[in-house]
Amino acid sequence: MGNSNNQMSLRPKRVIDPRFSKALEEVNREAFVNCEQEGLVVGRSIPSAKTLQHIFSVLQLPPNPKILQIGLGVGYTSAVLSHVATEVIGIEKSASLANAAMENLSSLSIRNVIVRLGEGSEGSPQDSPFDIIVVSTPNVEDKSVLLDQLTPFGQIICVEYADSSLLKLVKYKGDGHHHYARTEHGYIDFVQNKDEILIEL
Numbered sequence: 001m002g003n004s005n006n007q008m009s010l011r012p013k014r015v016i017d018p019r020f021s022k023a024l025e026e027v028n029r030e031a032f033v034n035c036e037q038e039g040l041v042v043g044r045s046i047p048s049a050k051t052l053q054h055i056f057s058v059l060q061l062p063p064n065p066k067i068l069q070i071g072l073g074v075g076y077t078s079a080v081l082s083h084v085a086t087e088v089i090g091i092e093k094s095a096s097l098a099n100a101a102m103e104n105l106s107s108l109s110i111r112n113v114i115v116r117l118g119e120g121s122e123g124s125p126q127d128s129p130f131d132i133i134v135v136s137t138p139n140v141e142d143k144s145v146l147l148d149q150l151t152p153f154g155q156i157i158c159v160e161y162a163d164s165s166l167l168k169l170v171k172y173k174g175d176g177h178h179h180y181a182r183t184e185h186g187y188i189d190f191v192q193n194k195d196e197i198l199i200e201l
Contacts, residue, residue, distance in 0.1 A: 020056040023083035024049050032076040032104055046076050047136070051188060055134070058157055058171050058185045062131050068149070070120035071136030075101030078113045081134065088113045089127045091120050123149045130154060138167055152176040159188055 032046055047055075064086045069078050072090035074097055081088045082105075090113055092098040102115050116124060121140045123133070128149035135146070135158035146156055156172040169185040 016053055016057045017059070017061045017084075019061060019084045020053075020059075020080075023080045024052060024056075026083055027076070027079045027108070029076055031108065032074050032079070046073065052077065052080060054169060054186070054188055055157055058169060059132060059155060060173075065131035066127075066129075068124055068127070068130040068133045068146075069136065070123070070133065070140060070146075072101050072115060073097055073136065075104045075113070075115075077134065077136060079105060079108060079110055082110050082113050085132075086112065087127075089124045089130075090115050091118050091124060093117070093119055121145060125149060132157070135159065143172060147172065147174075147180055150174055152178075156180075162187065 029046070029049060061084060065084070067081050067085040067088045069081060069088060069090045072078055072092035075090065078088050078090040078101070090101065092101060092115065095117060098115050098117050105113050105115070114127075118124075120135065120137060121142060123146045129151045130149055131151050131154050133146050133150065133154070133156045135143075135156060138159045138161050140146070140158070141160075143156060143158070150156065151174070153174050153176050155174070158170050158172075159167045160170045162168040167188050169188040171183050171185060172180045173183070174180055
């Protein structure tokens with residue numbers, strides 16, 4: 001297991017890799033917001049494009065990365081990631097959400113996302129190592145298992161609880177020697193308009 005060091009980042013102007021910008025343009029978010037999967041209702045947490053821009057501005061995108069996403073939901077973030085990755089593994093603990101994600105991804109003819117049902121904190125060791133791990137839920141507090149599934153210079157981008165129940169964006173970056181620098185990148189909002197989440201009933 002690697003060690004992590006805490007650092008506070010300055011807040012530079014957010015610059016997003018053009019490959020991410022193109023991916024955001026190519027994926028229709030409304031196809032996920034309007035999901036009609038039985039057992040799900042519309043609510044508030046499919047991340048907005050603005051939120052994903054914030055997340056992507058923190059990442060250094062290597063050529064042809066392999067990406068793990070924890071907290072797949074109905075598949076929007078993984079759909080965007082599929083346009084910049086050779087392969088995306090999406091972990092979701094809710095069977096209803098995982099099924100909705102598979103239907104959504106199939107409807108968009110996305111073939112390089114593999115959906116796995118399971119606990120996000122366990123990652124996907126059989127598919128590791130990963131260049132990037134995106135953790136879309138703040139409930140994975142112990143990152144040690146995920147850190148062990150990174151490539152030597154891999155990155156974890158995640159949300160963690162801050163004061164007053166706010167969420168902050170945090171990045172862990174490997175140095176090639178099993179040490180990981182931890183940097184914070186401001187608050188992040190996963191709760192947008194009231195029509196933007198799918199909740200399992």
